[in-house]
Amino acid sequence: MPPKQKFSREEIVASAVKILRQDGLSGITARALAEELGSSPRPIFTVFHTMEEVQDSAIEYAKNLYNGYVSEALEQDLAFKAVGEAYIRFASEEPKMFQLLFMSEKNLENSFVSILSSIDENSQKILQSISESYGFSDEKAYRLYMILWVFTHGIATLYATGVHAFEPTEVGGMMADVFLGAVHQIK
Structure with a gap:
């Protein structure tokens, strides 16, 4: 028994x-x-x-928690902006989980689309929100997503590693500047 x-x-x-x-x-x-x-x-x-099963359960918890941040953001009027803010907030509020999910070494393909899909299972929903909100083709939506993700990931990494925490208004202003510049360039 x-x-x-x-x-x-x-x-x-x-x-x-x-x-x-x-x-x-x-x-x-x-x-x-x-x-x-x-x-x-x-x-x-x-x-x-095994302890690996315990760790896998903790990883699954972290993924589900992050997905909750993104799901809530996708319900906002400016979903793409809200997703970026949620990404940074997750890094700020859950730095070790952010490091685990988004700063761990991974053997990924060279394609950035593959990287985004591998890192964040919400990437297709985020791309769809860009296309719907801004009337962009899939190609243009992907380009905007890539530019803003790289920028947002940099800010989030600064939070998650404790290097620097910007004032919320600073983050919003920087994100708006990069977004507007990218949209102008992509159009």
Whole structure:
């Protein structure tokens, strides 16, 4: 008969997410998780087979949290602008999760479309919002997305690494300047 579960899957994942927020993915070890739960590592393995499964659950939590930011932004009137602001807000509020999702080494194809799709599963929805909001062809929407994503990713990275946090009005102004310049150039 298998041992009785001392902790639920949700309790273990919640503790793993707490560690992720403090120490990043590499901080989620059996020892650290057991300490966070106030137990030995053994009860973890009555629910999960490996620590990789626990880490994968924490990654899935981070993706879902980020997707919530984007989904909410896509409902706004200026969806593309709101998505950029949500991306930066996620980096500011969840720096370790941002680093995990958007600053980890990846073996990706050379095509920027492939990169965006691999990094952010919301990329097609974002491209669609650009096409619909601004009447751009797919090619022009992609170009605008690429330009603004690179710019926004730079700001978000500054937040996530603690290098610099701009005032919200500064960010909005810079984003507007780059957006207007890019739109002018693309048209």
